[in-house]
């Protein structure tokens with residue numbers, strides 16, 4: 001626990017009091033900052049993390065250290081002060097010190113309603129949070145009277161079997177202890193840990209003299225902020241409620257005033273112009289000196305302004321970027337700080353497709369917008385059905401009452417998630433955001449019938465398994481059918497921030513892009529180049545697939561040469577387009593790595609189609625497919641093994657690349673990568689043929705071009721033998737997908753079936769295909785990098801598996817001295833920011 005023993009357990013917060021946020025919490029430290037800005041903060045005393053922890057353990061606190069600061073018969077509030085406001089904590093308790101005597105005094109000075117309001121509120125809070133009585137036993141009348149107070153005191157006495165405590169020290173001691181204990185309760189701890197708090201996160205408490213927002217004259221309380229929580233743009237937001245305390249203005253919007261002039265009703269600006277002006281001045285000061293956009297909590301007591309608290313305004317991902325960029329642009333924080341203030345994963349929220357603004361919306365259900373973006377897919381009701389549809393290549397939406405850990409594998413397989421229950425911190429919401437999946441939770445106006453496999457929508461519309469819906473995770477709506485969506489766009493604040501990131505990062509960010517469309521996305525997201533073009537993915541379209549199959553089926557060299565001749569112009573055109581889109585940025589093309597089963601028909605109708613296309617009898621095709629089928633295709637005739645056994649294929653590809661480099665008219669300098677290498681001799685053989693192809697093209701075309709040749713390190717043996725392999729390779733790119741598969745001996749295609757059980761039982765902390773295994777796979781990366789570099793100091797090192805876009809993996813390989821990472825185009829902005837954060 002951060003409970004620095006050198007700090008006093010209790011401190012009066014002043015300009016100069018020795019205190020840190022690490023010992024007393026953020027709220028206490030913030031109170032000191034507000035005091036230093038000369039804001040009218042009521043007397044405040046802070047209890048350290050250690051003092052609060054001791055209280056929770058049953059040690060008494062010497063209230064002689066607290067109460068004397070507040071004079072005789074004070075009215076006090078106690079609020080939590082933890083390491084981060086996001087971690088939650090016990091609610092504030094106000095009006096401590098209210099008793100029968102104070103009530104009579106306040107009836108005189110503030111009027112009966114005000115006095116009864118204060119006393120009742122305290123009795124209710126104390127009864128519920130300290131004495132743990134049933135809140136329903138206590139009323140909350142609109143205009144309370146002395147009679148209501150009497151009734152509440154009697155109820156308290158009946159329910160608690162003792163009279164309501166009258167002494168402020170007794171009241172305060174109990175309040176402090178109950179708040180300290182609430183923090184250390186198991187559910188509170190689990191909740192905050194889910195929000196990123198360390199297991200030993202401490203709680204401080206802030207005791208403050210009440211500024212009473214009820215009484216005679218202009219009394220009330222409110223909150224004000226000067227930037228929008230949605231967009232981050234400068235805008236005054238907040239509420240003010242007359243005759244109120246604490247954050248009531250926010251909780252009870254009815255009757256509260258708009259802050260600025262508003263046609264819908266009277267405003268605080270018009271009613272209390274001086275206080276409004278003062279708040280504006282404070283806001284400028286707070287932004288400048290606290291170097292943040294703050295929400296200020298204030299009270300007016302007979303027209304006199306008191307500033308009680310200030311917290312960072314809550315903000316959407318988009319607002320977070322805007323605020324950070326604006327603060328840096330205004331010279332309030334350095335650019336480095338702005339970069340550190342934005343969570344790279346939050347950036348990915350801004351990068352998702354959205355429902356087109358004018359698209360017709362037939363709403364099936366409404367819920368909480370838990371994770372942004374929009375996606376369309378067929379309804380599935382179970383994680384295993386989700387995985388099955390992913391295996392068929394169908395986009396699916398997982399629809400569940402709520403999700404649990406056993407659904408994680410299913411969530412990895414779908415395009416969106418929808419649950420009937422749950423809130424923003426529910427399992428589905430947290431995991432959905434983590435995966436960047438559009439997600440709507442708590443859609444309680446629909447009903448799921450898991451038995452009949454139906455969803456009944458808000459208008460009694462019945463949808464069945466397999467029906468198509470669109471999840472709009474940005475607006476919390478579920479729409480019937482396929483709805484038009486628009487590509488994500490980066491706003492100028494994001495572009496600016498990423499521009500700063502690019503100036504600071506010292507590791508390259510490329511994209512895995514197989515098609516011109518991917519390449520365009522990569523360029524839009526300002527990737528430094530293409531780090532992996534999986535050339536076999538260029539053959540997944542039907543017409544090309546047939547030619548590819550012809551080539552695979554060729555039984556003699558002449559037939560194969562004929563198919564290759566047809567493939568050459570297709571490849572050349574593909575590569576020309578890639579080079580032109582990338583305009584001279586590096587493009588690394590991986591030679592064919594087709595696990596053969598991906599290119600062979602899987603069922604009878606596919607076999608029949610193929611027989612027709614090849615003009616062969618079905619029996620002949622079936623026989624050939626059987627001949628080619630492998631027991632373990634991921635470890636079969638893949639990658640360079642194909643290049644060694646059927647060298648003409650790689651020769652054709654190399655020629656296509658070189659001719660495209662010339663035809664593209666840009667300075668293309670292609671990089672050619674050999675996949676699935678396990679032995680140095682493989683590289684030696686392939687390199688000789690590629691160099692020969694280059695020489696031939698140079699002579700034929702009478703033009704020179706440069707290129708580089710490298711190896712994809714995907715087998716443990718390639719990592720171990722990286723030294724000798726580097727002798728033939730200008731670059732080594734670690735394919736962490738296959739490397740993970742082979743290091744664990746864990747099938748990429750089958751691990752999903754038992755991964756959730758493994759993760760649940762803590763065998764693996766996380767699915768190693770999602771989070772880089774730094775210990776095992778990471779050691780091979782380190783070893784491979786060291787050995788490669790020892791043999792060839794200038795060798796370029798990179799990773800291009802799915803891990804390439806993960807901030808943790810980026811930090812890891814940066815430490816290993818790698819040159820760049822390559823990740824899916826949509827993760828490029830995230831990776832650019834993460835890389836900059838590593839360098840700061």
Ligand code: PEP
Pocket residue numbers: 532534714734735736737738739800801802
């Ligand atoms: C890899 O194995 O990490 C890789 C990038 O290649 P593929 O996913 O195509 O096997």
Ligand code: MG
Pocket residue numbers: 714735737738
């Ligand atoms: Mg691979």
